[in-house]
Amino acid sequence: MADAGIDYAAVFRTLPSMVALLTPQLVYADANEEFLHMSGRTREQLIGRYLFDVFPDNPNDATATGMRDLAASLLRVAATGERDAMALQRYDVESVEQPGQWEERFWSPINAPVHGPDGKVVLLVHRVEDVTELIRARGGPSGSWARVLEAELYTRARELQEVNERLRQSHAREREVALALQKAMLPAPRQLGHHRAAVRYRPAVGSLNVCGDWYDMVDLVGGGNRIGVAVGDVVGHGLEAAGVMGQLRSALTAASRVADGPAQALDVLGRYAHVVDGAESATAVTTFIDFDHHTLTYSSAGHPPPALVHADGRVEFLDQATDPPLDAHPDPIPRPQADTTFTDGAAVVLYTDGLIERRGEDIDTGLDRLATSLVRHKDADPETLADAVLHELLPPGGATDDTALIIVRL
Template structure:
């Protein structure tokens, strides 16, 4: 196998690629374009670089129903939101004739928009690849006759699939998918609003040394059922809980709200975390969508400096002592809610803490990553908590999210509660 000697001139390589390519920033301003793109659009680099794409190629005023520019903008926004490439079907997008005043030419394009990620993992640039299908479409639309139904779809007299028919059907499919996408986006917005409305935003006055964070999953369709809650039990006793409902969307958000409310009521009357989770288990058995929900409940006694806890299949709370030693509160873990054929009493454990310790409760979205052991995520969380243990709860929460990559988006929701004891 031969080796390429010397450094590769990527700028020259980009310009030599025969496929038309342009590079846009997050505001859709041209940063670069290769020679193939200049030739296919009839523009010079000076006419493109530093200019907004939709200023260079505005909507054809003689075709107010044209949806090509609108669809392209929607694709760009999906790329920015998801960080993933977006392939579009054939689009009609007329562009001004070079050197003419207000005259447009009918053009058809097949675009693919690909993100370029920055050092922080967010989208910094978009590569817009286009293929000009104008001649292909004009030829197919100019010969709409001679079609026959052979049982496998419409075919032209020479046996080729009728391009115009394919184009029309592709447009119908695209429009149907766009309607589904908008419907899913509306569902996501409703679910996220419902979820946020159900989560408490103010801590009890006696728990001023606490901070909460909620991060929705990356992408527009990934609302899940994570929740947290904190209440006063007495002058020097407080209860905190975190849970995670299986599933996504409106159903998960609705189940989450009902379980959180039920556990909040149980925490006020139950004799300890285990009894509260036992009552929640009974309720979950009568609630569709609650099966296999995980939850952990913990009581804090600031007078005796003790933590009493019980877990229904949830990841263990993490306690970081002032000297930096970190331990998982995993001595009272049981199965998720409604997982047994019949309800049974839950285990409960108690441990002590030293004032100045940091306690965190969280959901799996904070530490779980695909193709990675959960132990790796827990170790990463432990190391981050140890580093930042001397900060205030707000600062600890922000640093944990940053260290675990939550500010760059993940595939799952995450709830986090930080308490300085």
């Protein structure tokens, strides 16, 4: 097929269904001939213009919400990177030749994202099936049937929209409660001691996929200037994930205070996770930092590697002691650990996968993106560095997975 020389632009123009391309800001970038024909718009009246400038909702009819519903769907696709099939929608389309005159249309839309090389949504595909003639057929013996069908379909569409709205409100309430619980269980910045550190938590956008990520920083016993720094991620979402997260974080905090090293702390946590419902496949990484001897010892249970930013700008990913996630083995086995050294002015960065992973993208791409950002801002204080990393790595509309981040200046 690669040798066939297919003219995809020509294919797009002649598709039998209405198809338009919009930017994530809801500006029309292109449209095929069928879309122009069925919408009654020329290319000049469409391309480069904002959705509501071309197709506003009918100001004379409070029930005309088709365009607002469409905009909500498109913005949801732009934020989540996932396709959205809408229920049958009624649209009032204003006549170009007779401004102020509105024609009732019935369209069934599907919206899908187009991802760029960096995994971000760069375009929105808006495909429409026009079923107006089917629903509003006039004349002949089919007229009464068409009116019944119109009423039935429109009623079902409205009922579906009401159900979706109730579900959305229910999800929003659970999300709010879960986030409040998450905030209550995570340590506040003022609890992180005298070390120069910054912590951030960013919930997922447009979904309940939140509250499974956590971070922690604890003073270690046994003498010396030592701390333990950890992050983790619980599979799941909502209140259940927040509850499991709190249990695992507390257990690792307690284990770290008395463990000989991070591997032993994760051994204890793995055994505890084995009896906690919902802890299956949870991941965690913990580091023990000895400021007196300038050493950092670490161990990972299936978690993305911490990044050590050396004072000279070199970024070292701590990936030499990685094991399967917590509770991955029926009988827990001792986990590995490794150590490295640092000099004054270095920084260690721990994070969860929402920071680096993108749909359809290799994880190494995300790690490279993180390393580039850390080098660019290596001399910044932890608070500034944390803000810069989130700004440069998270999508403009937010990620579809929650993100925890902790940075400690060494």
